[in-house]
Amino acid sequence: MKHLGKGLLKTGIIYPLSLIALLAVSVVIGGTGYAKDVELIGAGATFPYPLYSKMFDVYNKDYGVKVNYQAIGSGGGIRQLINKTVDFGGSDAIMSDKDLAEASAPVLHIPTCAGAVVPTYNLTGDPQLRFTPDVIADIFLGKITKWNDPRLSGINPGMKLPNMSITVVHRSDGSGTTFIFSDYLSKVSAEWKEKVGTGPSLNWPAGLGGKGNPGVAGLVKQTPGSIGYVELIYALQNKMPFGMVKNKKGKFIGATLASTSKAADTNLPDDMKVSLTDSDAPEGYPISGFTWILVYKEQDYAEKSEEKAKELVKLLWWMTHEGQKNAEPLEYAPLSRKAVEKAEKLVKSVTYNGKPLMK
C-alpha cells in the first residue's frame, strides 16, 4: 500500500486531482449560494426571438430583472413548459389538446405580437408575383410542378414565367412558422387538410427541407426556380421577393406591418387562442398569426417563490404595454388595442395559491 501511495505521488497526479477537487467544491458552494436578483427563464419560438431579445435587454436595463430566452423552437418551448423547466414558453402554435392534457394544469396564451408568413421565391428578375390560395396549396402539394403552369400565368397576366420546375422548400425542423402556414392551407384546401394537416412538423408531400427560417431562406436564395415560406422579416432582410396573396375578400394583399395588424383586428376570443389565418378583415394579410407567451395560470408549482411569480406577471404586463414600442422598428406588428385589452385580462388572471398576482 505504501508503495502504491508513494508511486502515485511521484507521478505528480496529486496536482491535477487537487485542482479538480477545488473546482468541484467551488461549484457546489457557488451553486447553493443565495442569488439576490430574480432571473426568469423562457424558451421557445424562433420567430419572435429578435424582438424578445431586444425587449428583455431593455427590461433588464430599466428594471434590473434578467430574463433568459432560448430560441429552440415552438415545440421545444411547449415541451419545456410541460416539463416545468422554464418559467414561460414562447410559441407560434396553439397548444394542442394532447399537450394541454400532458400539462395537467391550465396554460394561458398571452399574445405579444403578430407576424406574417410570406411565399418567397427565386426567379430571374425578381418579379412581383400574385398567388391565390388554391395555387399555393397545389404548389406545396406537388401538383403544380412548372412555373409556366397556366394556373400561375392566369393570375399573373403580363408576366413571362419561365419553363422551369418548381422546387418546393419547407422546414426540416418543427416550427411555428410551419404551423401558421399549414393552418392557412388547411383552411383554404380540403385536400391539404386531409392529406397533410396542421402542425409544427408535417409529412410534406414534396420538396427540400431547410433548418430554421434562415435555412429555408438560404436554400431558396441559392436554388433557381424554388419557392419556400418564411417569416416576413427574413424575406425583407435578405432582400428576397415575396408574392402577394389573395385574401378571403378577394383582394391581393402584400405582407406589411399594416396588413398584418389589420388581420389581427378581428373578433378575438377571451383566451386569445385564435388563428389569424384566412382572416375576414378586408385589408388583412391572410397568412398571419399571433405569437404567444405560455404561462401556467397557477404559478405555485415547482417550489417557485411568490416574488418570482410577481416578477413574471410584471414582465408580461410590460411586454404587452411599454414593450410594444420595440416591435415596429424590428418589423414586427404590435398588438392592436383590442388585443391588448384581452391580454390584460389574461395577465390579471394569473394566480399564486389561488390569489391573483396583479389587481
Add this chain to the structure above:
Amino acid sequence: MLRNDADDISVELQYPMGLLRDPSKADVLSKIHARVKAGWKSGFSESSFRKILYVAGGCVLVLLLAIFLSLVIASFPAIRNFGIRFLASTTWDPIKGDFGALPFLVGTLATSFLALIISVVFSIPISIFLGEYVTRGATSTFIKSMIELLAGIPSVIYGFCGLFLLVPLIRPLEVKLGVTPYGVGIFTASLILAVMVIPYSASIGREVISLVPSDLKEAAHSLGATQFEVIRKVVLPYASSGVFAGILLSLGRALGETMAVTMVIGNSNFIPKTIFSPGNTLASVIANEFTEATGSLYLASLIKLGLVLFIVTTIINILGKLIIRRMGTGA
C-alpha cells in the same frame, strides 16, 4: 537433473522449523527472504494493476449496455406501436402519428457506402504513398499532418463548406446531366462525407503498411520484383486486414455523421430515386426534429431511429470484424 534455487527453497519450505534452526541453511534462508520480498512487491502491484484494467474494460461494457438499454426503454411506446414494420414503412407523419424508418435507413446506408467507395479511392493510394514511397522527411511529415488536420475540422464547418462551396458547383453539373438542379442531395452529402472519413482509413492504412517487415519486401526485391509488384503481391496482402480495419473505422464515422450531412442532403423524407435526389438520414432527422418533438409517440419514434442506427452500426462492425478475421487467416 540439475537442481536449482527453486527446488532448494520449495523443499526447505516444507520444513520451516528445521530451516530456522539450522545455521548451515543460512544462504537458502536469505534466498527465501529475497524471493518472498520480491514476490510480495511485484505480486501486489501485478494483481492490482490487472484489477484496474479489468475494471476499465468492464466500465466500457457496462456503458455500452446502458446506452442500448436506455434507447430501448425510451423508444418503448414506438416499439409497442409499430414493432418491426417500423423498418419497412415510408411514412413519417407527426400529425397522424404514423412513423417509419425506411427512407432514413436507405439514406444512411446509401450516403455512407457511397462515401466509403469515394474515400477509398483516395485513402489507399495515400497510405501506400506515405507508407512505401515517401516514408520520412519534411514532405512526409507535412502530408501526414495535413491529413490529420482534415480529421480535426468540426463537422459543422464541413457542412458550411458543402452548402456554400460544393452545392453551387454541383448544380451546373446536374443541369448538364439533365436532372433537377437541386444542388443538395445524396451525391453532395456523400462527397462531403468522403472527405471527412479519408483521414481515418489513410492514417491506419499508412501505419499498417509501414509495419510490413522489410525482410519480406527485400526478399521479393531480390527475386526481381518491381516496387509495384512488391506492393501488390507482398505489402498489400500482408497489410490487408489492417487496411480493412481502417476502412471499417471510416464507415463507422460516416454512418453516424450528423451536422455536415443534414446541411447538404436536402431533408426530403423520401427514398432517393437517383444519386442526385435529395434524401434524409437517421442522424439528420433526429438532429432536426428532436428539440421540437411534442407527444410521447413522436419522441419515442425519434429515439427508435437512434436505436435502429445503433443496431445497424453494431451489425456492420460485427460483419467487418468477421471479414477481417477471414482475411487475416486466409492471407
